[in-house]
Amino acid sequence: MFAYCNFCEKAHDNWKVDNSKLSYFITDRWGGSSKSPYEELNMGMSVGDCVDDVLYNRLLVARHSSLPLSRFVFASQIHGDNIEIISESQLSEDSYSVIKETDGLITADKNIALIILAADCVPVLLYDEVTGVVGAFHAGWRGLTNHIVVKGLQKMKDNFACNEDDIQAFIGPSIGKCCYEIKGKVIKAIEDNIPQYSEALGQKETKTYLDLKKGIELQLKSKGVRPKNISISSDCTKCNSDTYFSYRAEKETGRFCAGIALWG
Ligand SMILES: [Zn+2]
Secondary structure (H helix, E strand, C coil): CEEEECCCCCCCCCCCCCCCCEEEEEECCCCCCCCCCCCCCCCCCCCCCCHHHHHHHHHHHHHHHCCCHHHEEEECCCCCCCEEECCHHHCCCCCCCCECCCCEEEECCCCCEEEEEECCCEEEEEEECCCCCEEEEEECHHHHHCCHHHHHHHHHHHHHCCCHHHEEEEECCECCCCCCEECHHHHHHHHHHCCCHHHHEEEECCEEEECHHHHHHHHHHHCCCCHHHEEECCCECCCCCCCCCCHHHHCCCCCEEEEEEECC
16 A cells, blocks of 8 residues: 555655654555556546545545545646645545645645655655645656746745755655656756756667656755755656556556645
């Protein structure tokens, strides 16, 4: 069920945050009720899977996270750069509700799980250990070149007096440089928007490959987040489509999720 979870002791080696009230997790594709090609723990409602199966899967994950599903917040994820600050008033008993036209979620409230879905894009989790503010962001190449994660960091600073020195970042599993070929306008967008972009690009013969996770790391470092506070999953979702959902490996497939919440 979980590829990473600080309560299953499957924490990332570098992301063992010293706060027993913090809960974070990345699901894998096993342990749910979805059928092929969404087997088994598909968390995505709008990929063609049976919604009852997805609801069951979400309830399973919620139960393991010790928060009711009514306190899980999902975003519509449109590869944009809109980020919403979530408070109690946006919680809904409607299991199908999502925060519309949004790819980033931030909250300073306790017991709210911010959820990002992915199947090759990068889920990024931020946590400010002083203010207790948490954020979750969805970044494919558009999110990367739209700077969604550093915009989220700025929003945490502007609204909650967060400080980059106190930020812990977890850059989750995504398609890796081994598999993610990019061309033309995407290469140009990366060159225009990523500091030290050459570190995020790779070359094999005439082909160019993008390391999304490295791009996010470079952006966070350029905004002052301490390198020692940034943890990065080494997993490529396409190479590991037996663990994660991968759009590029499978086309029609499910979504795994990343979640973060602070209990209180
Ligand atoms: Zn790969």
